[in-house]
Amino acid sequence: MHTLNPTKPPRRDATENRLAILDSARVLLNRDPEASLEAIAAGAGLSRRSIYGHFATRDELIGEIQTLGGRRVTAALAHIDHADSRVAIALIGARLWSEVENVRVMAQLAVRGPQRAVFAETLRPVRAKLLDIVRRGIAAHELRGDMDALTLANLIEGAALSVLDEAIRANLSNADGHRLVMLATLSTAGLSWHEASAVITQHPELQFSASSAPAGTESSES
């Protein structure tokens, strides 16, 4: 037996608990993509049994995390646009940093998760946007021209994820992570670090601010 509620409005604490579970799962799956329900429940301050009141199966839980994370990341990147593709790419890097936790768990699940088959669909709009920017950038000679747009887009994505990992592992401050991810994406896009730095300092919207800090992580400031 799983969800107990027969199409009635759920109780307030129940929905809180549901969120707590999703939260705990997101955090734990970031460390270990096969964290047990036992551990996840503990992290949420609940018993393992209770999880089955909210999610029929483990896979359903993970599915929720995927779609939720997907929504957040998509939303974070939705309104990005800039005539200069380099600025647009840096902006993407910055937004990804502000959503590190969601981005990383999604990356994990996209590779090893039970739904990896259907998951490309979720990421399609985001990837399409990046690909578009990259195309424009190559045409405008703002980005490197030695490979096709799709490959470059994939590499930028890979670089961003790798740096996200590195930044978390090194426990970087929010400001440092912010800058590093932008630099990494721009470097991969073909800019030298001088050019990349210049792009960043010349555009106020790329400066770090509290609102561009990752949510949910109260990591130490270096």
Add this chain to the structure above:
Amino acid sequence: MHTLNPTKPPRRDATENRLAILDSARVLLNRDPEASLEAIAAGAGLSRRSIYGHFATRDELIGEIQTLGGRRVTAALAHIDHADSRVAIALIGARLWSEVENVRVMAQLAVRGPQRAVFAETLRPVRAKLLDIVRRGIAAHELRGDMDALTLANLIEGAALSVLDEAIRANLSNADGHRLVMLATLSTAGLSWHEASAVITQHPELQFSASSAPAGTESSES
């Protein structure tokens, strides 16, 4: 009960099988770091039971792979040196590509493997070498100067691994993978793609050749 042989010279087919097991394990663990012994045995054309004739436990098998892979990668990078740090870094990228399979499985196990605690030790010499090169490069203003050497070395390592993944996923040809890994490391090191391309084309030892192809992978040429 594990190893059957009482300190006698092992039979010829036995050692062959041992190698086959290690080989299969290396390949399968690349896809799934928790591949079952059943699957590994099948990949080696043996029965699960036979594995226990060669390795006492799963962890022992994985330990073997780690140290073996570590040896190969260390050996591949041992004799690299060049006055120009950029060339040295490109060379490292090239050699990593020639050892993709070992490198990737090591990266996996270094994070999730049962021995990850002691494993940093194995990689120490390689990392020290990279760090040294990076230091020299920064001092000589050949590489980016906007972060400390250790961070940059870590980023280069991360970029290399991420591109290795990407190259495998995209099923790149040997020549393409070769070039891409070098470009990625150089980009991360601070060069623009123009500079990076220039470095590569100006140094014959960076050109792709059969001997710089990854061993063991008969992947399709794109």
Add this chain to the structure above:
DNA sequence: AATAACTTGCACATCGCTGTGCAAGTTATG
């Protein structure tokens, strides 16, 4: 305070994986 919603603990069935014992095969090697 009464009720329905939710949580919990325990017991249990199931699954997949590891590791071992043993007896019967197969194969390298002298």
Add this chain to the structure above:
DNA sequence: CATAACTTGCACAGCGATGTGCAAGTTATT
């Protein structure tokens, strides 16, 4: 060919994880 080395299949014990049933608690809501 004779022997020791190696492989195999089967059976079994153990572990940790998922998922379910149920009865007894706790808590939000009216």
